[in-house]
Amino acid sequence: MSLAAELEQFRGEAVTQIEACADRDQLEEARIALLGRNGRLKELSKAFGQASPDEKRELGRKLNEVNTAVKDAFAAKQSALKRSLDASPIDVTEPRDNQRVGSIHPISQVAKAVEDVFSSMGFDIVDGPHIEEDEYNFGRLNIPADHPARDSQDTFWLSTGKLLRTHTSSVQSRTYPDAELPLRKVVVGKVFRYEEVDATHDNTFTQVEGFIVDKGITVANLVGTLRTMISAVLERDDVEVRLRPSFFPFVEPGFEVDVRVLGAEGRLANWVELLGCGMIHPEVLKQGGIDPDEYQGFAFGLGLERLTMIRHGIQDIRLFNGADLRGLHQFSA
Ligand code: PHE
Secondary structure, eight states: OOHHHHHHHHHHHHHHHHHHOOSHHHHHHHHHHHHSTTSHHHHHHHGGGGSOHHHHHHHHHHHHHHHHHHHHHHHHHHHHHHHHHHTOSOOTTSOOTTOOOOOOOHHHHHHHHHHHHHHHTTOEEEOOOSEEOHHHHTGGGTOOTTOGGGGGGOOOBOTTSOEEOSSTHHHHHHHGGGOOSSEEEEEEEEEEOOOOOBTTBOSEEEEEEEEEEETTOOHHHHHHHHHHHHHHHHTOSOEEEEEEEEOOTTEEEEEEEEEEETTOOGGGGSOEEEEEEEEEOHHHHHHTTOOTTTOEEEEEEEEHHHHHHHHHTOOOTHHHHHOOHHHHGGGOO
16 A cells, blocks of 8 residues: 555544544543554654655655644544533532531530630630649649549559649649739640540540639639629520539639529429539649738639530530531531
8 A cells, every 4th residue: 555545544544533532531542642752643654764755745745634634633522522521411519419518516616605705704715735744733733642532533644654634723733833913714625534434424525624813702703703604605594503512622612513594494404513613722822822811713623515415405425525427417506
């Protein structure tokens, strides 16, 4: 077959091959096989060398013509493919109906509400380390090494002698030594206990610690502050609080506080134990370099899970750390 006939045959086959391509990948493969550096057209043009100058002129024109025709077919197919992609009934960017949207964890939602109400009362929001020194978690809170109160707050110890803090009261003892007085601070953070996990206990939970040091602070200030916070978080005006005497080594006097909501039904209508609190023990102030004859203060520590369970009527604390989205998604704000 003459070179001219071969070129003509190549043109026909190339155009057919290009038109048969179903997608961009196939088209690119075809382009390389037909027009590429080692493609068929390159192969054919090698035979050129043997032709006479006259034939060369004629074949050169033919070669250009075939080359242009194949390139045109390629360009036409390329835009046809693009058009059909644009018109495709499947829009891969369209959001699916059943797509799950993430939600803010119920504990984080309540933490935010608590921080907001304390900010509005002039408290600073502070923070402290999870890995704590024995001294800050216990010692400076009037719980020396052999004190039986340690038994109720066993925790996870590190080989360095440090521990995972058992309560946010550790932030009190960290704050006092170089605090500017008067002070009002609140901390929301994780605490850890060596606990058997059940519906109302977890080994990792969240506490809110609030503390004030000022002149002339009384239990009345404490009760008023707590009532304001609880009403705000539960979004109810008819919240009642009840104080029962209790013992914590770092307060004197100490109380446990129960709440109920007067107009409510069910869970909220019953007294629920919510937090521990009291007037900061003079010894704790002294250890922090504060003169207890000049300054007084109150402190409280509250389990945020408990408050969230009351707010939403949640029955099982394991919901919070269990990562079961069926539960958590019910509280998307
Ligand atoms: N830290 C105590 C606890 O975790 C709670 C508490 C805080 C009690 C502040 C009194 C004052 O049990």
